[in-house]
Amino acid sequence: MAVRKGGKKxxxxxxxxxxxxxxxxxxxxxxxxxxxxxxxxxxxxxxERNQARWHQQSLEALVVNLLEKQAQTAPRMxxxxxxxxxxxxxxxxxxxxxxxxxxDSTACFNLNALVERDGNRLIANKSEAQRLxxxxxxxxxxxxEASRFAAVVSDWIDSxxxxxxxxxxxxxxxxxGQPFRTSGQFLVSVSEARPMAQVSPQIYHRVQAHICTLxxxxxxxxxxxxxxxxxxxxxxxxxxxxLSLEExxxxxxxxxxxxxxxxxxxxxxxxxxxxEIGPDIRNHFDIWSEYLTLNAEIRYGSALLQSHSLLHRRExxxxxxxxxxxxxxx
Numbered sequence: 001m002a003v004r005k006g007g008k009k010x011x012x013x014x015x016x017x018x019x020x021x022x023x024x025x026x027x028x029x030x031x032x033x034x035x036x037x038x039x040x041x042x043x044x045x046x047x048e049r050n051q052a053r054w055h056q057q058s059l060e061a062l063v064v065n066l067l068e069k070q071a072q073t074a075p076r077m078x079x080x081x082x083x084x085x086x087x088x089x090x091x092x093x094x095x096x097x098x099x100x101x102x103x104d105s106t107a108c109f110n111l112n113a114l115v116e117r118d119g120n121r122l123i124a125n126k127s128e129a130q131r132l133x134x135x136x137x138x139x140x141x142x143x144x145e146a147s148r149f150a151a152v153v154s155d156w157i158d159s160x161x162x163x164x165x166x167x168x169x170x171x172x173x174x175x176x177g178q179p180f181r182t183s184g185q186f187l188v189s190v191s192e193a194r195p196m197a198q199v200s201p202q203i204y205h206r207v208q209a210h211i212c213t214l215x216x217x218x219x220x221x222x223x224x225x226x227x228x229x230x231x232x233x234x235x236x237x238x239x240x241x242x243l244s245l246e247e248x249x250x251x252x253x254x255x256x257x258x259x260x261x262x263x264x265x266x267x268x269x270x271x272x273x274x275x276e277i278g279p280d281i282r283n284h285f286d287i288w289s290e291y292l293t294l295n296a297e298i299r300y301g302s303a304l305l306q307s308h309s310l311l312h313r314r315e316x317x318x319x320x321x322x323x324x325x326x327x328x329x330x
Contacts, residue, residue, distance in 0.1 A: 078225060
């Protein structure tokens with residue numbers, strides 16, 4: 001009897017071992033299947049993201065080509081009467097959709113104009129700093145907040161290491177917990193202003209939609225046919241005190257539906273009667289947009305790609321992509 005019982009115990013132990021092995025193999029098999037499924041999903045998602053990028057690059061090339069052809073046949077004038085500037089364009093795909101919008105990028109304050117070239121050096125431009133302060137005050141910011149913002153941005157870009165009043169240079173930034181230095185060159189993105197001294201999140205978000213970083217030490221000529229009420233502070237600052245806030249508002253509200261055919265028609269408006277319009281004012285405006293932004297949202301499968309490409313249109317008709325950013329604009 002003892003032998004029989006021992007045999008039964010050995011058989012039971014062997015069966016238990018077999019069951020444990022099967023369980024272990026099953027768990028390992030499930031893990032392998034899950035790993036393969038995740039790898040497959042990642043490969044598919046990666047392929048969809050790559051496809052979205054290819055669509056984005058093709059879209060840029062297509063828009064550049066269309067703008068260059070348009071420059072050869074259409075008059076040098078842009079307005080909201082042109083559907084490609086007034087409406088979103090939706091392009092369906094087999095596995096998704098592309099939504100694009102071309103927008104004017106001239107009605108903004110170019111932060112790089114806070115300096116001017118002096119040989120190989122960049123020095124502060126006080127007149128542009130005053131214009132920025134006027135724009136910021138129109139946005140509801142105090143004179144002190146506007147002065148500090150203009151000063152810290154100018155110090156960040158200029159070539160010297162001497163902090164201006166309300167400004168900050170390397171002597172300030174290198175003493176921070178995470179030290180860094182000023183760039184001493186043009187900004188390439190407005191987001192570079194976020195870590196600067198005295199630039200709070202509240203101030204940055206207030207001015208973000210009204211500033212830009214174009215690769216030049218001057219302001220873009222504002223297209224009077226495309227400026228909107230949201231850009232009223234920029235337009236007001238460009239007149240440099242010539243018009244009041246209410247007069248500037250009426251300019252936008254009373255604009256003809258098809259826009260102005262030339263600047264003479266714009267400056268012949270009653271609001272300018274009796275006012276001296278010198279070249280220093282007139283040269284701030286145009287009826288054509290030298291800079292445009294191509295905003296694209298590309299959905300392909302599970303991939304979502306958002307891009308913002310800054311386009312420079314030259315007088316001869318050529319178009320250059322100056323920069324591109326991906327993701328939502330923060």
